[in-house]
Amino acid sequence: MxxxxxxxxxxxxxxxxxxxxxxxxxxxxxxxxxxxxxxxxxxxxxxxxxxxxxxxxxxxxxxxxxxxxxxxxxxxSLAGNDDWENLQIDTVADTVNDFRLKIAVVSYEPDDEVKEKKLQTLNNEVIPFYLEKLEDIARENGGYLSLGRLTWADFYFAGIIEYLNYLAKQDLTANHENLRKVVDNVINQxxxxxxxxxxxxxxx
Known part of the structure; x- marks a missing residue:
């Protein structure tokens, strides 16, 4: 091994x-x-x-x-069975990573005045947009982010969610039961x- x-x-x-x-x-x-x-x-x-x-x-x-x-x-078992399935997993994992980057770039902004303006857009537009889209995906997949089953995209999301919550200063899954299921489906293994x-x- x-x-x-x-x-x-x-x-x-x-x-x-x-x-x-x-x-x-x-x-x-x-x-x-x-x-x-x-x-x-x-x-x-x-x-x-x-x-x-x-x-x-x-x-x-x-x-x-x-x-x-x-x-x-x-x-x-956590990868796709063919190229198309792998594409589905990659797409949502990349989307989660995009979400992370959009939160991080604001969180680490050194200029307080600039940061305050960016926070308004982040909290009022960016975060709600991504959470709604990801919640829809999780709902359609029965509590998973892709293929209706456990994949590595779920592990990526569940692995970084505490970090994202810390950066965003809020519980991002609090009002999104299907995203909460994604996390639970990983951490309950x-x-x-x-x-x-x-x-x-x-x-x-």
Whole structure:
């Protein structure tokens, strides 16, 4: 069996979908948590000088969505059965990632005055738009984001939702029962429950 390592900071955020997927697939991995103090020295050794990074038998790759897709294909059951099904999963996962980026760019805006204006648009237009669209998708798929069954897109959403809630300063699934089902369908998996029980406790 390949040896897996996940390199990330001591937070859930973009590292958690990888940890969820590896746990679900019963693929043992080393959870390498890098402190902010140690990061500058380690940064040059990471692809594109960024995290998270997945290491497989000593080979390191970046890009969390691509890594999620790879793990899902390794597991088998969380990927599509053909190119069209994989496209359906990719499309919704990319949409969730777009949503993340639109929230993050406002959250990390350094200029307070600019940030306040952007927050109004984010909270009044962007977040409601994406939540409505994603809720419709989850409803149509019976509590999943694609194919009417558990796929890696669900793991990506469930893995980053606490981080998104933190950035948006609200519970994004509070009034969206089908998106809540998406999260529950992932975190109620026994292997994921085992991971949640033993993982380091962090706010995000």
């Amino acid at each position: 390949p040896e897996y390592k996940v390199f990330y900071f001591n937070v859930k955020a973009l590292g958690e979908p990888l940890r969820f997927l590896l746990s679900y697939g019963n693929l043992p991995f080393e959870d390498v948590r890098i402190s902010r103090n140690d990061w500058p020295a380690l940064k040059p050794s990471m692809p594109m000088n960024q995290l998270p990074v997945l290491e497989v038998d000593g080979k390191r790759v970046n890009q969390s969505l691509a890594c999620c897709r790879f793990i899902a294909k390794t597991i088998g 026994s292997q994921v429950q085992e991971w949640i029980a033993k993982r380091p406790q962090t706010d995000i």
